[in-house]
Amino acid sequence: MEKGQKCLAAVRIRGTVNVRKEVENTLRMLNLQRNCHATLIDDRPSFLGMLRKAQNIITWGEVSKETISILLKKRGRTVGDKPLTDDYARKIGYRSLDDLADAIYNLKVTLKDLPRVKPVFRLHPPRKGFKRSIKKSYRAGGEAGYRGGDINDLIRRMV
DSSP states (O other), X not given: OOXXXXXXXXXXXXXXXXXXXXXXXXXXXXXXXXXXXXXXXXXXXXXXXXXXXXXXXXXXXEOOXXXXXXXXXXXXXXXXXXXXXXXHHHHTTOSSHHHHHXXXXXXXXXXXXXXXXXXXXXXXXXXTOOSSEEEEETTTTEXXXXXXXXXXXXXXXXX
């Protein structure tokens, strides 16, 4: 992990009707092909540019280690739609899913580097709904765009 790098979570909150093709392609590159899908990425400039390009359709922020652990345990899937287990984590060289979550948080491994793991988490719509409009940015009183550490609360409501 380079100095200052963080693990980010990106969640798609809107559909793609009347959206430019380049934004749809960006969402496809981020593995966010459906509404309420989430993925974990690092904050290198290429990813940040992709997030900014699709900022009206997704929300993102710095994710905590506990939230990554919850995502892996409850929503992590392997190819064949089998849930991630501690046995799988041991098979690839980690003691448990918490150990794997720690490695992902510290950017030692990425989701796409893990063998036979789907790089996307399928989530439910948030419990009690979105608090504000999904058509406005987070800073302007909406839900879309960059939200910092508040992404953890949203993800916990969606798991």
